[in-house]
Each structure stands twice: as structure tokens, then as C-alpha cells.
Amino acid sequence: MCRDCGCSLGPSATRAPLATPKGVAGKIETIEVITAILGENDRVAAHNREHFDGHGVLALNLMSSPGAGKTALLEATIRALGGRMKIAVVEGDLATENDAERIRACGVPAVQISTGNACHLDATMVHDAVHDLPLAGLDILFIENVGNLVCPASFDLGQHRNITLLSVPEGDDKPAKYPVMFRAADLSLITKTDLLAYITEFSLERARASLRQIGFGGETIELTSRGGDGFAAWLAWLEREVEAQRERSRRGETARPRVQPDGESLHAGHGATR
Amino acid sequence: MHELSVCQALIEQVERVARDNDALRVVSIVITVGPLSGVEPQLLEHAYPLAAAGTIAENASLVVETVPVTVRCRTCGAETEASPNRLVCGACGDWQADVTGGEEMILKRVEIETEPAGVH
Numbered sequence: 001m002c003r004d005c006g007c008s009l010g011p012s013a014t015r016a017p018l019a020t021p022k023g024v025a026g027k028i029e030t031i032e033v034i035t036a037i038l039g040e041n042d043r044v045a046a047h048n049r050e051h052f053d054g055h056g057v058l059a060l061n062l063m064s065s066p067g068a069g070k071t072a073l074l075e076a077t078i079r080a081l082g083g084r085m086k087i088a089v090v091e092g093d094l095a096t097e098n099d100a101e102r103i104r105a106c107g108v109p110a111v112q113i114s115t116g117n118a119c120h121l122d123a124t125m126v127h128d129a130v131h132d133l134p135l136a137g138l139d140i141l142f143i144e145n146v147g148n149l150v151c152p153a154s155f156d157l158g159q160h161r162n163i164t165l166l167s168v169p170e171g172d173d174k175p176a177k178y179p180v181m182f183r184a185a186d187l188s189l190i191t192k193t194d195l196l197a198y199i200t201e202f203s204l205e206r207a208r209a210s211l212r213q214i215g216f217g218g219e220t221i222e223l224t225s226r227g228g229d230g231f232a233a234w235l236a237w238l239e240r241e242v243e244a245q246r247e248r249s250r251r252g253e254t255a256r257p258r259v260q261p262d263g264e265s266l267h268a269g270h271g272a273t274r
Numbered sequence: 275m276h277e278l279s280v281c282q283a284l285i286e287q288v289e290r291v292a293r294d295n296d297a298l299r300v301v302s303i304v305i306t307v308g309p310l311s312g313v314e315p316q317l318l319e320h321a322y323p324l325a326a327a328g329t330i331a332e333n334a335s336l337v338v339e340t341v342p343v344t345v346r347c348r349t350c351g352a353e354t355e356a357s358p359n360r361l362v363c364g365a366c367g368d369w370q371a372d373v374t375g376g377e378e379m380i381l382k383r384v385e386i387e388t389e390p391a392g393v394h
């Protein structure tokens with residue numbers, strides 16, 4: 001019998017690591033862990049948030065399906081607020097640099113994260129991207145997540161607020177189909193409302209009801225990035241949030257999205273992070 | 275398909291536990307996943323062998339425990355089960371209900387081998 005592992009094979013078997021054949025176990029110990037699977041991401045996210053707070057920057061995470069109008073909204077927002085506020089953008093995309101170029105054409109700094117085949121941004125990607133951005137003097141850092149209604153919801157990036165976009169052509173039942181994503185929002189934007197006249201199947205009332213049923217408790221704004229009352233309400237929301245973030249920074253406080261990926265709540269419960 | 279990223283993060287956690295406890299190998303991993311965590315248990319199970327290949331957890335079995343979504347009603351106080359896209363009170367139907375379970379994505383338990391078979 002082999003002296004190393006007690007198996008019935010000859011000495012040659014002892015060279016292999018993990019030589020214990022399946023089913024013949026040595027001393028087994030059970031370790032109770034109870035820790036967030038994404039604990040490391042949460043730690044980097046908390047670090048990002050401290051970094052943003054240190055500079056008094058409001059960090060906003062924009063999530064939606066591809067084509068819901070995230071980049072168009074940012075372009076219009078930069079044109080409307082650019083004179084009064086300093087804005088920078090982190091762009092997440094699978095492959096191209098197109099969105100970052102559109103943002104730079106508006107005269108604000110943008111860093112493109114090309115995720116390759118990754119379907120979401122994580123805290124480390126944002127951390128590395130922000131190193132290329134001058135945070136000093138910034139009012140708002142927009143993080144445009146990868147267009148995807150599933151994966152981005154599970155990863156904290158260090159943002160203060162989550163914003164989801166639901167565009168009229170997508171249909172009013174999107175929140176019911178993707179509850180995890182839409183529930184994570186602090187602000188829900190219903191975009192491309194100028195198309196309501198053509199897409200009569202879309203009911204704003206049904207969209208609001210769909211949001212209520214998934215436990216969404218935030219504010220809803222209906223808008224088109226071409227302007228109007230809804231767009232003005234969006235700008236007013238941004239100005240309120242920027243002011244609130246400045247106030248928190250002065251007091252040494254921070255804010256997190258209303259709904260946290262599970263890791264954050266675990267950490268908060270055990271006092272591991274601020 | 276962010277489940278591979280989640281599995282890679284899981285393996286990193288498991289490797290740390292194994293190192294801290296002088297494990298020879300990891301026998302099994304137990305995780306708890308709720309429907310509101312945004313990950314699919316079946317996709318996790320498919321992605322797991324890819325993430326575990328070449329690590330100390332390579333031959334470990336992954337046990338995914340699922341938990342239901344539960345809500346507590348702000349109006350009637352009842353705690354009931356709910357579906358992810360209908361987070362309303364199961365007792366009175368009010369939509370003002372707080373989620374009390376179903377968001378979990380937790381590494382719960384790791385079973386390790388600390389001494390090879392046959393030494394005692």
C-alpha cells in the first residue's frame with residue numbers, strides 16, 4: 001500500500017497531487033463561512049465610493065437594455081448642464097469606443113471600458129477607469145453600464161445611485177420581465193416618450209404598475225432626451241442629488257443605492273464597511 | 275452570463291478558506307442563492323467547473339441551496355412568499371411590502387480534507 005495516501009496503488013501514484021481516489025476520504029473538516037460571494041468586488045466598490053466622496057463627486061450608474069437611450073440622454077444632459085456642472089463619463093461597452101467618442105464630442109472627459117465578452121462592469125474595472133479621470137472639481141461621474149438588463153444588477157461599483165432606463169419601444173412589461181434590475185433603481189426613467197404617439201401599445205399606467213409590483217419604491221420620470229417637461233424634471237433631480245452629495249461630503253457621510261447586491265447588506269450587518 | 279464571474283469570485287473565496295485552514299483539497303462547497311440575487315443556480319453549476327479547473331477546488335462538488343423570496347407587509351405585517359416580479363403581500367395583496375429574503379448570494383460552508391486518507 002502506498003505510504004503517502006494509503007491507496008492500494010504502487011509508488012508511482014504518490015507523485016500525483018490529490019492522489020486520494022474519489023470516495024476514499026481522509027480527515028474531513030467543515031468550515032462555516034457565511035460570506036458574500038462577491039465580497040472582494042464589494043470591498044473595491046466601497047473603496048471607489050470613498051474616493052468619490054473624498055472629491056465630493058456624485059457617482060451615478062446607468063443601466064438599461066442596449067438601445068434604450070443611455071448615451072443620447074447623457075449627450076443631452078451634458079449640453080444642458082455643461083455650463084453649470086463639471087461632468088465626466090465612464091463608458092462600458094463590449095467592443096467599440098463609439099459611445100466615449102460621442103461623449104467627448106460634447107466636450108467632457110470620457111473613459112471607455114471595453115469589456116470584451118464581459119456582460120457587466122465590476123468595481124475593479126471602474127476603479128481602473130477612474131484612475132484615468134481627473135476627479136478633482138467634478139460634480140457628476142456618470143457610469144454608463146453595459147447595455148444588459150440582467151448582469152449589471154449584481155455588481156456594486158461604488159455608485160451613490162442607480163438609474164434604470166425603460167424606453168417606450170421595449171414595452172411596458174419590461175420591469176416584470178427583469179425584476180432584479182428594475183428593483184435596484186433609485187430613479188426609473190421611461191425614455192423616448194416622443195414615440196408614445198406611434199407606439200400606442202405602450203401604456204404609462206401599466207409601466208408604473210409593473211414597477212410597483214416588483215417593489216420599486218423610487219421616483220419615476222417620463223422623458224424624451226429631445227427636451228420638454230420630463231427632461232427638465234430629470235435635470236432638477238440631478239441638481240438635487242448633486243447638492244445632497246456635496247452636503248454629505250461636507251459631513252463625511254456617504255450614500256448607497258436603496259437596494260444593495262447581497263454582499264453590501266452582509267457587510268453593513270457585520271460592520272465590515274462604513 | 276455573469277455567472278462565470280460570480281464563480282471566479284467564489285473560487286477566490288474558497289481558495290482563501292482552504293489556505294487559512296491548511297486544506298489538502300476542497301471536498302464540497304455550499305452556497306445559498308436567492309431569486310433576487312440576479313444569478314441562475316443552473317448557470318452557476320455549468321460555469322463552476324470552468325472556474326474551478328486547476329484550483330484546489332477542482333474536484334469539489336458544488337451544492338447550491340435556493341431560498342424563496344419572502345416579503346413583510348407594511349400594512350398587515352404578514353410575512354409571506356412572493357414571486358420576483360410580484361413583490362406584493364400574499365395575505366392582503368398590498369404592494370407596500372419589504373423584501374426579507376431572496377437576495378442572498380452567500381458562501382455558506384466549505385468542506386475540506388486536511389489529512390490524507392489512511393494516516394490514522
